[in-house]
Every structure is written in structure tokens, then in C-alpha cells.
Amino acid sequence: MNLPEASNHSVQAIAKSLVPRIIPRAEHGISRKNISNGALRVLYRLHEAGFQAFLVGGAVRDLLLGGRPKDFDVATNATPEQTRTLFRNCRLIGRRFRLAHVVFGREIVEVATFRGIGEEGDGDRHVVDGRILRDNVYGGIEEDAIRRDFTINALYYDIADFSVRDYVGGIVDLQQRTLRLIGDPEQRYREDPVRMLRAARLSAKLDFAISAEAEAPIRTLAPLLANVAPARLFDESLKLFLSGHGLESLRCLHSLDLLGQICPATARALEGPNRERFGRLLGHSFMSTDERVQNDRPVTPAFLFSALLWEPVRSEAERLLGEGYEFANAWSVAVERILHQQATRIAIPKRFAMAMEEIWLLQPRFELRQRKRVMRLLAHPRFRAAYDFLVLRSHEEPELCEQVQWWTQAQGMNAHDLSESLAVPSPVRSDDAPATKRKRPRRRKRKSGSAAGGAETATQIPGE
Ligand code: ATP
Ligand code: MG
Numbered sequence: 001m002n003l004p005e006a007s008n009h010s011v012q013a014i015a016k017s018l019v020p021r022i023i024p025r026a027e028h029g030i031s032r033k034n035i036s037n038g039a040l041r042v043l044y045r046l047h048e049a050g051f052q053a054f055l056v057g058g059a060v061r062d063l064l065l066g067g068r069p070k071d072f073d074v075a076t077n078a079t080p081e082q083t084r085t086l087f088r089n090c091r092l093i094g095r096r097f098r099l100a101h102v103v104f105g106r107e108i109v110e111v112a113t114f115r116g117i118g119e120e121g122d123g124d125r126h127v128v129d130g131r132i133l134r135d136n137v138y139g140g141i142e143e144d145a146i147r148r149d150f151t152i153n154a155l156y157y158d159i160a161d162f163s164v165r166d167y168v169g170g171i172v173d174l175q176q177r178t179l180r181l182i183g184d185p186e187q188r189y190r191e192d193p194v195r196m197l198r199a200a201r202l203s204a205k206l207d208f209a210i211s212a213e214a215e216a217p218i219r220t221l222a223p224l225l226a227n228v229a230p231a232r233l234f235d236e237s238l239k240l241f242l243s244g245h246g247l248e249s250l251r252c253l254h255s256l257d258l259l260g261q262i263c264p265a266t267a268r269a270l271e272g273p274n275r276e277r278f279g280r281l282l283g284h285s286f287m288s289t290d291e292r293v294q295n296d297r298p299v300t301p302a303f304l305f306s307a308l309l310w311e312p313v314r315s316e317a318e319r320l321l322g323e324g325y326e327f328a329n330a331w332s333v334a335v336e337r338i339l340h341q342q343a344t345r346i347a348i349p350k351r352f353a354m355a356m357e358e359i360w361l362l363q364p365r366f367e368l369r370q371r372k373r374v375m376r377l378l379a380h381p382r383f384r385a386a387y388d389f390l391v392l393r394s395h396e397e398p399e400l401c402e403q404v405q406w407w408t409q410a411q412g413m414n415a416h417d418l419s420e421s422l423a424v425p426s427p428v429r430s431d432d433a434p435a436t437k438r439k440r441p442r443r444r445k446r447k448s449g450s451a452a453g454g455a456e457t458a459t460q461i462p463g464e
Helices: 008-017 037-048 058-064 080-086 141-147 170-175 185-191 194-206 218-227 230-241 246-255 264-269 275-294 301-308 310-322 327-343 350-367 371-379 383-396 398-412 415-421
Strands: 021-023 053-056 073-076 090-093 099-104 107-113 125-128 131-135 155-158 164-166
Touching: 008 141, 037 053, 037 073, 037 080, 037 099, 037 107, 053 058, 058 155, 058 170, 080 090, 080 099, 080 107, 155 170, 164 170, 185 194, 185 218, 194 218, 194 230, 194 246, 230 246, 230 301, 246 275, 264 275, 264 310, 264 327, 275 301, 275 310, 275 383, 301 310, 301 350, 301 383, 310 327, 327 350, 350 371, 350 383, 350 398, 371 383, 371 398, 371 415, 383 398
Parallel strands: 073 107
Antiparallel strands: 021 164, 053 073, 053 155, 090 099, 099 107, 125 131, 155 164
């Protein structure tokens, strides 16, 4: 279904006239066995208290696709306050969207009241330049359905009779493996530019095509992402990159010209002189992160962001060296600059940014083999992450294989033997490596006309 661009009043009228397609229990594959205990308890309790209660969103979509949802969202006509009175283990959160969280041990079930369609000024809605900044106008299920993003995310599983309700053609799109925005795509992206990132993410995660209408405005409207709060973009980037489909998400973002909006330096480096090597490094790091996520092994955003911004940092350091910066300064200034630029788009929390800084600044120190330096580096709290990063780089830079071998051996030796074997000084580079605990670097004036040269052709991330 494609709603025309319309005033809120006519959208309201459309919502009222929507007739759901109801798929009875016998005709769909959702079994209560596959719904979490917490979600079932919430659904039943709301229902017993006389409210409507539906499982909605990604959980219904994933269950219909035969997958295992990672979280369960509930939609109801109970207000957040009414929901709170039904559950002891419930807290109300959010200002932009007020929600109830019902907590069962490690599981949190999110309960949202049907969102309505009202004019600016109705109830608690705040819209600026077409962007919805706060939305606490409540309505019926039909209005709630057309406020959602994609048709496949607007399917409702009714706990009253175990049927699935489809108001916007989500079932057909699910069968056709298509992501179709509800309503006018341009208007929906303007309301919330993050929907463009969601299109890329869900297309990558589900291996669905983005409908031509939903894809068409993305390249033009991508710059609207500059208006989204960097903290929200950090959350979104974790979902994009650390949910087990990071590599495919990255490819999708790149091909829709969205990567430049959230990681501008990365997108530029993927068009720069080292684009092939960098593309392979990203391919490698994202693939291994995806594997770890899929095997339930821990992953850290610091490592992945270190990879995403590695070529920008490295080439900036090189450029500064060319300008006459002293070695250690060139690296620390480069790191500082790239992190600062990135922070204007994605607010990477301090603890991760600090880890990234250390991972990067330890890289040149792997070249130094004096006894004291080696022992100090091995004892560094970030040694392991930095070493893993060196291993990652060595896949793309074969000249680093000797270093990897050396440091692998060094780790396997006991401290005494290692120290003895390093007693004879080995040839080292004369410049000093950057210290990770930096004094404020002395800045030099930038020479004009020394910006890194970009190449015309865009890189392929492997497999693109
Ligand atoms: P995932 O399985 O990765 O969690 P999801 O679709 O469930 O995907 P959530 O962020 O959990 O994503 O959102 C839950 C539901 O809320 C969506 O399915 C969709 O119906 C609705 N939704 C989320 N974000 C938006 C948005 N920006 N605009 C409109 N509806 C949204
Ligand atoms: Mg979800």
C-alpha cells in the first residue's frame, strides 16, 4: 500500500478506513513456543486487564520469517501509566517517545501505547522542519500501523486470538522480500532521517531488496542525517555494525551514499589512493566481527571503529610527517583530528574513543625492538587489542608479517628469556614512537596545498 502525501487530517481519515487483512492462527507459523516468557506474560496481563495487546515490529517479522527475534515489542491501547499499574517490574522511559519497560531478569519487554496521528500542537507532539522531535500523541492500532517505517514492521500478532493483522500490505512484502516504506518515502525520511539507515540495515540483515520508491530519494536526502543527534547515531551504528550483519550493512551504506554521512573520513578514504588495501582491511575486520557475533563471542565497538578510521588516521599522520611534523606528534595530532571530526557525526563514548586512540598509537611501537620498549609494550594494558589490530593490518600489508611473527613469539617467551635475548641491541628506527599518554602536541602551521589527493574511482568493499 502506498499512501499519498497527505495532511495529517487525511492520513487520519485513511487510517480510520483501513481494513486489516487478518491471518488466522492456522494460516501462519507463529507459535507461542517461540515467544519469550516475558513477552507472553506482558501480553496476557494486558489482555486480562481488558486492554488490547499485540506483539509487533521486528519480532513478528522475524517469527514469520522463521528467525529468532532478539527482542520483543508490545503495542497496546493502555497508556504508559496504565501499563505501569499492571506491573511491579515496570519503569517508564523516554521523552521523545514515552515507553514502558517491563523487566524480567535480563529480558526487557518494551510496551508502547498505540501512536496516533495528530496535528502539531495536538497532545504532546513536536515537529520542526518536518522532523518529529517528540511524539506522544496516542491513537488506535490503525494509526499506529501507518506511523511505523516499513510495511513488514507493521504486522501485529494478537494475543486475543493468535491471529496476525496486516494493515499496510506487510505480508505480501514479506513474501516478496521487499522493504517498502509506509506512505510517501520522502516525507517519511524527512520526518526521521534515521529511516534511511534502517533501510540499509534491514536490507542487509534480512537480505531484502529496498523497493525502488523507498530507494529513490535516499541519495538526495542523505545529508539530512547531519541533523540527527550524534548519540542516536552511535546507537544506530552499533545496530548496523555489531549485530552480525556488519559487512553487508557497510556495503549497503556505501552503495546508497549513506556512509559518507555517518563516517565521512572513512567514505573519503574508500575513494583515496589506498582504497583497495583499506577496502580489504574493512572487509576482513567486519567479516571476523560478524563471525564473532554469530558465535556469541564478545565484540567491542572500539576495535571496529579503529578499523573504520584506520586509513584516515594513517594517511593524516603521513601527511603531517610530510609537512615536517616530528614522528610522535604527527601520529597524535592525526588521531586527535580524526576522532574530533568523527565525533561531530557519531558520538563514540569516551571509553571507546580512548581505547581506539591507544590501539592506533601503539601501532608504530611494534617496529621498535629495544629491550626496554619491548617490555613496556608487552605490559601495556591495551597490548592485546593493539596486537590483534596489527594482525588484522598484516593481512593487507604483507611487510608486517615479520612483525606479527616476532611479537607472537615474544608473547610466548617468559619475561627473563625475552629480556636476555634482547640484551644485544637490534637495529631500530631512529625516530621516537608516539607515546600513548600524550602531552599536548605542539602544533605546526599547515602548509597550503598539501591535502591528501583523492582518486576518482570509488572502492569496492570486497564482495560488492
Ligand atoms: P531489529 O530486529 O533489528 O530490532 P526492528 O525492526 O525490531 O529490528 P527496532 O529498532 O527494535 O527495530 O524497532 C521496533 C519497531 O519499531 C520497528 O519494527 C518499527 O515498527 C518501529 N520503528 C523503529 N524505528 C522506527 C522509525 N525510525 N520510524 C518508524 N517506526 C520505527
Ligand atoms: Mg526490535
